[in-house]
Amino acid sequence: MGMCDPVVSMPPKILDRLLPMHLLLDAAGVITRVGPTLEKLRGDETLTGQRLDDVFALRRGGGKCWSAQLEDLVHSRLRLHFCRPPCTTFKGILMPMPDGGYLLNLSFGIAVIDAVREYRLTSSDFAPTDLAVEMLYLVEANTAVLDESKKLNMRLQGARLAAEQQASTDTLTGLKNRRAMDEVLARMSFLNSSFAVMQLDLDFFKAVNDTMGHAAGDKVLQVVAQILTNETRMIDLVARVGGDEFVLIFDQMDDVDQLVKIAERIIARLEEPVVFEGKTCIISGSVGLAISSFYDQPDVDKILSDADLALYASKHAGRARVTIYSPELRANPLPEPSDLPELTNAVSS
């Protein structure tokens, strides 16, 4: 069948303006006319005269050759794409025309965002009633708004992290607090990892506080925190769990000799005098040590309390020393801590 003049009552200029992405086909599926925007998409390629199925592939039905059954496709929603790159996708509707041919009208559908970029389209390429430009506007407006929302979320997230950090940090020393320690111990217990617990009490700290005031005491605590941080690894946890009480948790560590060395080094460094407002503060530390590998079934609370018992033995034995927990400590109870004399030689001018 040759190309026939389409019997369209509508002048082509009107058709072009209202449906800038239309195609007219003859009864055999040969393209006889192309709307201006659709024409623009193929650059130098002339669509008129080509068969529809040479230009477009139909994304619908079980791979049937669609030119053979154009009449079956009328009135239904079509999805199609260019056979040759760029393989832009389209939505379309095919309608029968009085001359026995067809009118196929296309739109980009959701692919309009990419199409506008790909083909450098302007608003005059769309029918004035087409919502494509409004859609582009919305997408852009939403992106801008979403950007702002994301920024807000990030700031809120930052504030939240800071708040959480504060909640698990001792504000005076910057060390972790008891809450953080409990979390770490719970995690280690859950993971069944081996760890060591050091309970550390400062010796003579009460004397510093009493004779030199809280400012001096605070200064000493900050120096202690610095020492404990320096003498432990990044993966270890140092927590201040009371006024002058600290707990150190060593992850993946069961070498007793090594741990004793660390404790002794800490004590030695704690004994270095701290100068505050011209006066010298002298403290020391007592340490109790328990290690998860001591136990067949390590229990966090038991290990903590055993380390505490060992600490108490250190104090009882004259302070400034390390005691490793052993079951004998439980068998031979020591006097109550209040029975221990509080030494007061902590301050010298």
Place this chain on the structure above:
Amino acid sequence: MHGLVNRSIQCFIRDTYGMDTWQAVVQAAELGFDNFEAMLSYEDSVTHQVIFAAAKILDKPAHTMLEDIGTYLICHKNVGYLRRLLRFGGDTFLEFLLSVDELPDRARLAVPELKLPALELSEVSPGAFSLVMAAEPLGFGHVAMGILRAMADDYGALVYLEYAGLQHGNEIVSVQLLESSFAEGRTFDLAIGV
């Protein structure tokens, strides 16, 4: 007032006069915080405090500053998206002008909580328009002057704008379109970042 409005005022002061000036405004307006959040809402009184404090510190009449804010919103690189969103209004300045009464609806589509004053454009005589906008909150008329002036430049159109004052609770801006293509305008691609 919506955070976007407040944030715009903050960015205008910061980008035009520097961080120190913004800090001075924060102090003078007794804000109690350093930054407006674009996606939160604030009491209208906060916005008024900021505008009056800034006008005083910059030693400018408030209406001049409001108009500068309008210009800033279109011209400054930090807020380029607004110019683009407005350019979706039409291919020419005239088309854009005839679509300005859609702006409150367009704004609401993007940010449902953002309420702009209702506005209406009428053609008084050929090429002469009157933009009538609700004076609630008062002052948007001056911002609109800045925006229209900057958009005319953007399209390359020559316009004469005049703030015609308050009438029956509305702010009136008169717009005379002298020449549609007076100069080469800035290009506008529908696709972003082309």
